[in-house]
Amino acid sequence: MTLINRQNTGPLTGSLLALGVMLALSACGDSQQVSSAKDAAEAPQKAANSLAIWPELVPAIGKDPQLEAKIEALLAPMTLGQKVAQMIQPEIRDITVEDMRKYGFGSYLNGGGAYPNNDKHATPANWVALAEAFYQASVDDSLDGSTIPTMWGTDAVHGHNNVIGATLFPHNIGLGAANNPKLIEKIAAITAKEVMVTGIDWVFAPTVAVVRDDRWGRTYEGYSEDPQIVKAYAYAIVEGLQGAVKGDFLSDQHVISTVKHFLGDGGTEKGVDQGDNLASEQDLYDIHAQGYVGGLNAGAQSVMASFNSWHGVKNHGNPYLLTEVLKGKLGFDGFVVGDWNGHGQVAGCTNESCAQAVNAGLDIFMVPTAAWKPLYENTLAQVENGEISQARIDDAVRRILRVKLRAGLFDKPSPANRPLSADTQLIGHPSHRDIARQAVRESLVLLKNNQSLLPLNPNIKVLVAGDAADNIGKQSGGWTITWQGTDNQNSDFPGASSIYAGIEQRLAQGGGEAILSPRGEFSPEQKPDVAIVVFGEEPYAEGNGDIDNLEYQRGDKRDLALLKKLKAQGIPVVSVFISGRPMWVNPEINQSDAFVAAWLPGSEGQGIADVLFRENDGSLAHDFVGKLSFSWPATPQQTQVNLPLAQHKGTSADYQPLFPYGYGLTYRSGLTDGKALAPLPEDNMATSQALEDLALFERAVKSPWSMYIASKGDWQTLSSSVAENSALKIRTMDRQVQEDARLVQFNGTELGTVGLVSNFPRDFRAYSDADSALSLSIKVDSALNQPLWLGMACEGDCRAQYDISKQVTVGEWNNVSVALNCFVQESMDFGKMVSPFYLATDAKVQLSFSDVLIQANHQAHTIQCN
Template sequence: MKQAQLEQLLGQMTRKEKIEQLQQVTGDFFSEEQTEATGPLSGNNLTSEDLIDVGSALSLSGAKAAKKAQKEYLEKNRLGIPLLLMADIVHGYRTIFPIPLGLAASWNPELVEKTASVAAEESSVSGIHITFSPMVDLVRDPRWGRVLESTGEDPYLNKVYAKSMVEGYQGKKENALQQYGSIAACVKHFAAYGAPEGGREYNTVNMSERELRENYLPSYKAAVDAGSKLVMTSFNTVDGIPASVNKYLNRKILREEWAFDGVLISDWAAMKEAIHHGVAATEKEVAKLSIEAGVDIEMMTFCYHNELEKLIESGEVSESLLDEAVLRILTLKNELGLFENPDRFTDETLEADKVFSKEFQDIAQIAAEEAIVLLENKESVLPISENENVLFVGSHVDSSNILGTWSWKGDPTETKSVADILQSDYQNANTRILPIASAFDVTQEELETALKLAEKADKVVILTGETPDMSGEASSRSDIRLPKAQRDLIEKMTKVNAKTIAVLFNGRPLDVTGVSQQVQGLVEAWFPGTSGAKAILNILYGNKVPQGKLTMSFPRNVGQVPVYYNHFNTGRPIDENDLENKYVSKYLDVENTPLYPFGYGLSYTKFDYRGFKLVKSSDNQLKAQVTVKNTGKVAGNETVQWYVRDKVGEVVRPLKELKGFDRIFLEKGEEKVVTHEFSVEELGYVHSDLSQRYDQGEFVLMVGSNSAEVLEQNFTI
């Protein structure tokens, strides 16, 4: 349908029909059982007649159900405008990949793009048109539960992954949404949702506009620049104004500065929460503020439905604001091809063939293997040899509930546990399996059995961590250690067997300082998804060499939080030659540095960096080289990380900032010259007048295996 036809269609719509296009409800509103007196319609001032024109629904899927709902909807809709179906496809549809924080640890944008593409194909054949993903919120506080959905603490890396995920969902070709297997992306949460005070969910966000623009907005813009068709507002305030009614944020920055012409949707009930925030007293005020701020779709509250027509009739709101919102929604439906084919790619045969296919499960296994981060490997306790007598023990040994939250269609009953894989794939290995029933309580009988078996074992593997409901939305924690029962188990086990390895299942950086001191091996597995158990055992037994690198720092204790690598120097930095000086910026009881820094991750081999030099420096371009050699005993992948420091800026600059990375593979004994080029423009930052530019002067270029271990070269622009 051409633009003129869409505008003509808009002209045929009644005001009521237009307003209902702005309403989003859940899929159960379309169930056969519910009526105005019962079910979701009751209590919402919404009738079955209103549903004829509602523009979108969320969490309705399955090819058969989606086709049925669309057919019945179109039979009643006067103008034949199709229904949009949306859902939270965050790290997979039914084939579940590692949580996004884990995917980010792969430092493999192409792989992350592939996982989004698989998720898009599975969900599109199952009836979904739009995913509420990617979440690109920058996060520096692991107490916040939704760090699970983020890609970490670095603005540069978040931008890279934002682009990868959008292109994975939507495709890269012209008219990509017309291509099989694509769905529209909705980047969230706009803006700065990842910076709540105290790490507490839905809490206040307070920062300068310069900080907002420098560190938090770039990832959203990268998603918009990659073509994301939707943006979702966040729950929090931005400069004292809730995001969903924030005209400066949504119209000035998003619409005018970034030229975003797609659909802006509220998060669940976020519009009406302006009343709780205290910037609106009534639904009428919410509706007025939200439409003026440019919110096109209201999710699961009914302020537009209840109040917008009266606001237009009274002249308090211009009907042109309603028309532009509806036209954006109609344009999105047209870009998805729904007017010509309301079922789009929804297909029960393809659904049966593609969803949870072996091909996609194999990709999930690769993703899980690349996401795993080796944190400790004292005395080369890993990898395990199959002839070693190994005890596998812990609350996660026989648990298949390892998908993590936002795995909506993921099914733990069809997910294999570590015990399952040991019994099917490691029958020749000398293993004992001892599940612990609860993550929060180890019985005396379980403990005594575990200790007896541990004494006789060559090595012990304790599979431990958070339960899935301990991370994710509404799962903020002030104590980010392992549950006490698990800490006590680890302490007791390491006393009877020093060769103990802990494998962590979790959705956030944890305080594992005590654990790291007690165990010889420490493996970060995250919530690894559908094929995670097999991936973990491949790493433990050396069938795969670990290569993951953290994208968020692990604190030494929660009192350090937020602790992140790209921090300022302060006016009184620690002097390494005068550590006894009290009057500097430090703690009395813990180091300033994290336990495990951004970019950190061990391998079963060693990589030596030498010969770092600048080979070209001009007004517009920098070119640097470093030689990396695999000095270990096995082949492996390494992520070469490039950082920059602006030594004197117009405003204070971080001690280092990631500016690029290169993934390389080296055979045992092989060395490679890694060359990286930078544009001088990449050295720019947001100045005090909010302009983006770089300073002339002295800089430091750094390269290394992680943010804490780098070689340095000075250069001048």
């Protein structure tokens, strides 16, 4: 599911940054953010529940008395320890084969960027060997007394994307533009085969989020803003992965699927990953639940709980959604698996202890890192003391056993002896790549084609420019070999083709010439007939992709400069835009004669050349068929532009995108109005963007931030009201209301730090571009003769700080406001903020602070810097 990313994310030497402290950045979410009862009290009121909204689905698989009898026969002799072990899912980097033999875990996973033997280039045989070793240990009853087979789960979200040489399909946003459920079913079936080659039983797909705000870093994991496309696709991909319920269901050609993330992950406020969805319950069903209706009707056997909250209640701990709705009204009889330590975010829980999640209906804890062992032990204790009922444990284990029996895991050969295992020719098989290439062709959306520049003849001279032209990793996006899709090179993709390689091959066949120059350089004798410029977003996954508006390359218009340079030389320009979401690219479109939204096409870049060029005889090879499944924004601030549900065949007065849902030109239709696309407005409306103060710590720590303390040898997020390390002690205190401030005692022996941190970088550029400030209320109890640093830190080795020791009066509360321009330095990236506030000192002093916020319109007393 995810990557444990060991980053330098802290602010100061001797504290978080210098320690290079491990922050758990999730493949399906983070693991360190701890909610408290106080946080829950500050959350919006829970929505009134109305079960009548939800349909009673007829289960796709009826109850089988013989199978149920087998479940009971397996369950009856199991010890409590064996049952709880079925509910624990650790990660391959955190357990050994001996751990599996001792505990008999019901399942395990590999996170994004996790490989057998920690080898990125592990072969299919290496994957199978690890699967075989864990399987044999699970059925060995010499230590745990259990012979129940384990199962391995993996994130294969656009093909078997963790494995070198696998076929990588376009990400979901591109597949949504194709609007072809039959193609999706083929893609899923191919993915299942390539997964089974490596001995793996279970896939954490499909994602069925219906995205409402394109600032969300997971937008590309959504098929469409239209719930009906998502519903149809969910059915198709589940059937492709698992097989048809009345056909080859969970045969030796298929894997267990997971419909995720339940529920409402695509509708969080401001598109913040793992944030709060405030939709009404009717909208929760009408918009966000349709993918589950489709997936469950196809017989999906597992559902993954979501990191997000619904009206302030974390879904991992929401019994109404998990039990009453999903298992009750929707009739789901498979199991609910958690996301990457998602249970640790439930109010009152930690990664190591969460009875609330089990009681809410979670059946399997996804618990990477060393937290699995205390979680196992704490869950045992919670059953023994009655905090979790034996009946709830038995229900969870029945569900796990039901799926394992349906999948034939008790009867199938071990992983090394299954029909597809280690059949390496299936990894990236040419027939698989052909389907992926078709998916690329069908996903492309033509937004502009002035003077009918496209399609191009293949006998011309073409300059291929842009940093994505010959970069398979960039065209594939996140969830590609590594979790974030970064740190890859073309040699990591054997058998794949870059976009440039496809163009070069097409021109070679047609008598033309391709000149590769990422920076658009050429000699006078090489002046091209046309330039194809391939550019777009850098790869990202999950919250790392969250942004605060949709302007492309805000503050750094290097790709626009390239387009302008080529246009100034009189060269017709075709832009191929790589992105995980629709973005505001009006200036780039204006500098292009033709503009293609290519999304994240994956490993088969040749598919783009298939559509851009004619056949050698001048006939049309492939036309554009893709249509926007996401409305395209007219301004950077138009982040929630979605076609109204009731009006998919019309428009409404407040629906005014640049390009509407369903838009897409074709060669055959041409310019239907006979006119070229007129120049688009280029005002990014930055000065008119209404900014409000952003509370970071106001009565309580605000999501998505967590409070931490650090010293030279220690870093920890806070999960209780009192904590300490070698440099300081901290506790909650009452200033105006209960626990609305923090009291910190620095002992003066070394540098100590207290601050706020997020497991994902956050975009603060709107504030840094405006007249904003970092503000807090602070009181010191004695004179300061050494610096008291107020600072901020961004992703990577970047931080800036300002000494406020002279700004505070001893013994009284002071309001200190420091302009963000005081924190500007060469390495500071306000688009990737991980710690928007910290205090640090090596002085011996007691201080208190409260009300930390970013002031959008700071006052005259704000400290300014040149």
